[in-house]
Amino acid sequence: MKKEFEPVIVAFCCHYCAYTAADMAGSMRLSYPPNVKIIRVPCTGKVDAIHIMRALQKGADGVYVAGCLEGDCHFKNGNIKAARRVKYVKQILDEIGIGRDRLEMITMSAGMGGRFAQTATEFTDKIRALGPNPTKRASIDELQEATG
């Protein structure tokens, strides 16, 4: 029986907003897909382009960076810098055929538990529809050929 594809999503979440919002989602008893693996960062400004690239290279099917709403960054403008880096990496992903849609920048406040659960669900659905990370596709094809 063919197993349905379940994507691995890496979410870089700012300690001051999205990470707390995820906590809030838990307190509110809101569920979100277990596909989302959260990495807590002190600020999304700490997320370097290479962190995103390595996540995708090592097998993540999608990555999103979740930071504070514009103007609310605890460190003044880390979220703005993160958004610029996300845009830059999206261009590279397009250039190498991975596609920009596997990466997103999302903003929210610490109180938005509902938004956290909703965006986690929406992003997971989007990546599920896109299918596995193309870097893995070659090895999946090989495996399927070998096993018939």
Add this chain to the structure above:
Amino acid sequence: MITAERKPMEEIIACVKPYQRILLIGCNECVTVCAAGGRKEVGMLSSALQMAFMQAGKTLEIKELTLERQCDPEYIEELVGYIDHVDAVLSMACGCGVQEIARRFKDKHVYPAVNTKFMGASERQGMWAERCQGCGDCVLGITGGICPIARCSKRLLNGPCGGSGNGKCEISPDVDCAWQLIWDRLKALGMEDRYEEIMEAKDWRTSRDGGPRRIIREDLA
């Protein structure tokens, strides 16, 4: 500094396609400062190339290395231990670095990963602009510290031309008229008389017109 920009991925991928093991070398000097070929960019390019290969079901083994400088033989020598284990070298340094590696390792295929652009300065974070063309006979002392060779589109020595309007050059509203800048600065410094002096035709033999240039310091050589 010497500025550079990464080549399009498509071009870089086409260069390294025939190989299984490459040495990807960054440079800690100018290209690090202009964010084109330092340690960070080496990491990014390495990751991007490996992903591009993985999609095709192939693997590309990349040894990442960033030298202090690629334009000095002392630092190039550090590659000796690695060079025999790779099929090709991809350099993220300016054209000088790429050539030095090619000169030292004559039987190795060497490719540039960046396009070397110009000698420039940082205008603000993430923006670099041309400031010097290395003409070999500096006139900045006469022109108020603003170079008409590098910053005037026509390299006029006695400007401005008719294409100057509202302080901008006719080629683009984003380009300042160098001669407007020169005049403004000379005026601010009370050195208007300098502007009245007609500069004679420049001897371009000190520039590229004299062929490839070389500096020899007898006390050091």
